[in-house]
Amino acid sequence: MTAEQPIHKQPEPTKSELEILQVLWAHGPSTVRFVNDQLNEQKRAVQYTSTLKLMQIMVEKQMLDRDESSMKHIYSAALEEQKTKGLLLDRFVDSMFNGxxxxxxxxxLGNKKTSKKELQAMKDLLDKMEDGKK
Structure with missing residues (x-):
């Protein structure tokens, strides 16, 4: 018999933590300076020291890994992108749409203009899901 592994509950990132994760998911392992520059270009003005402190906290929360082997520390996402997005989406659907x-x-679909191409992709996905249930 094998002992069951303890279930490690994945932490839910805050909005600011998610912004950092998105930079790392898109660009791979990076320095704090690079992440901070990306946030300033993409999101809003963020101080370098604020980004550094938040990334240090994220290492403590096991959301990021830090490579200290060179002078410039390199950070990488410890959370899987699809798993994290799935978790956040599940929680959103549960809380906002009763699951x-x-x-x-x-x-x-009611709030946005959906292109014919997008609608066709959704129909194709639904057809595949239907075929899988048969």
Whole structure:
């Protein structure tokens, strides 16, 4: 018999932590300076020291890994992108739409202009899901 592994609950990133993770997911392992520059270009004005402190906290929370083997520390995402996005989406659907993915889709389709190409992709996905259930 094997002992069961303890379940390690993945931490839920805050909005600021998610912004940092998105930079690292898109660009790979990076310095604090690079991440801070990206945040300033993409999001809003952020002080270098604020980014550094938050990334240090994220290492403590096991959201980031830090390579200290060179003079410039290199940070990388310790959380998997798809798993994290799936977790956040599940929590969002649960809290905002009582767990109903179809209610979320109806809201999205009602609020945005959806192109014919996007609609066709959704239809194709639904067809594949239907075929998988048969």
């Amino acid at each position: 109903s993915a179809s209610s979320l889709m109806m809201q999205l």
